Amino acid sequence: MRLKTILVTVLVLAALSIVAYIATRPDEPKVADTRLNKPLVDPSAIEKAMKLRIADAGKTVELTRQPDGTWRVPSYYDFPADFSKLSGLIGNLTDAKLQRLVTSNADRISRLEFKDTKIELLDAADKPLFSVTLGKNPETGGGRFVRFGDEPKAFLSNLNAWLDPEPKNWANTELLNLKADDIAKIEVPFADGGPIVFSRAKKEDPWTADKTPDGQRVKADRISTVLSSVGTIRFSDTNALDDANANAAAAKANERLFKLETFDKKVVKIVLGRKPEEKKLKTLAPTADGKTGPAALGTIADLLKKDEKKDAAAPGEEKKDDKPLAPEFETVPAGPVFVSVAHSDGATAPVNAMMQKRAFQISDYTFTGLPQKAEEMFEPAPPPPPPAPPATDEKKTTEIKTPEVKK
DSSP states (O other): OOOHHHHHHHHHHHHHHHHHHHHHHHHHOOOOOBBBBSSSSSSSHHHHOOOOEEEEETTTEEEEEOTSSOEEEETTTTTBHHHHHHHHHHHHHOOOOOOEEOOOOHHHHTTTOOOOOOOEEEOSSEEEEEEEEEEESSSSSEEEEEEEEEEEEEEEEEOOOOOOGGGGGBBBEEEOOOOGGEEEEEOOOOOOTTTTTOOOSSSTSSEEEEEEEEEEEOOOHHHHHHHHHHHEOOSSSETTOOOOHHHHHHHTTEEEEEEEEEETTTTEEEEEEEOOEEEEOOOOOOOTTOOOGGGGOOOOHHHHHHHHHHHOTTTTTOOOOOOOOOOOEEEOOOOOEEEEEEEEEEOOOOHHHTTOOOOOHHHHHHHSSSOOOOGEEEEEEEOOOOOOOOOOSSSSOOOOOOOOOOO
């Protein structure tokens, strides 16, 4: 019996030891996430991506890669995307790294404000290659909390990027970009005297004009500013082609046509116009009976009665002549500047295709900085150099004749 008791005691102690070991043994070391200290997005995902999707504040924009490698903005009239802006965002994603795992706790994750701010890269079948949701910024140290897909993990990244969900802001605003050194001829329109054509045979040659005033020459720096204005054009906004508002209609009635010709005989026509500033007679305020305009003055009989009262001076008072009221005018500001571009390359010129989609507005200073008068394009020519003095022999030789001796 004693041996049996000992065996039972040993077995019980062994069982208790196993239970105590299991209860008190240390946790297995956690395996660090392999994505830590690596770029936020894998470069291979960027290479395979056919679509970039950005969402923020309830808005979404998508950019799509074309077979030739360029990107477009389908939701903004399928315009070419601004490649510099796109590459800047991609650079921010590849430069950013995951610094640490913040939490895997669902309650803590919910406090990091992961809402609808998201960046996604998708393949040709719209399957996500990369999907990250951005949370709030940490209170100290900078960076951004991020979460991949639906993973129950929140990380801290040193990402520093502003997400723009407006499709228009992703469109490449460049309509024309001609180098001044490539321009051989430019026609500048003027209201008085018609257009003037400026030309040069080679880029290093001085500019000449077909209507140069006597004693004048072409002002080279003015030509340079004109080429910069009409040869490099970016749009600021667009309108529908059939937009019939007063600004668009008045702009066509006040157009200026500039023609550029390159040394390789390509011709580009740039048409700019805007509704000019105008002054209008102020509309009279409505009377108590609701009449406006000339009707607010009353009938002719009413006006005559008013004049009779004015003419009738009170006893002992000298009659005073009323000063005529000067009309009041209000200034209606000039409308936006519209531009239209036509390239001689026809269907192969991207700008021609864009002109078929929308009407383009440009900045005011592009238009207002252009010359309004022909004399702005010329300056006094320097006086001709004085004539060279006639050439003279510095050394004169004297011929000495030997007298003849008579024999």
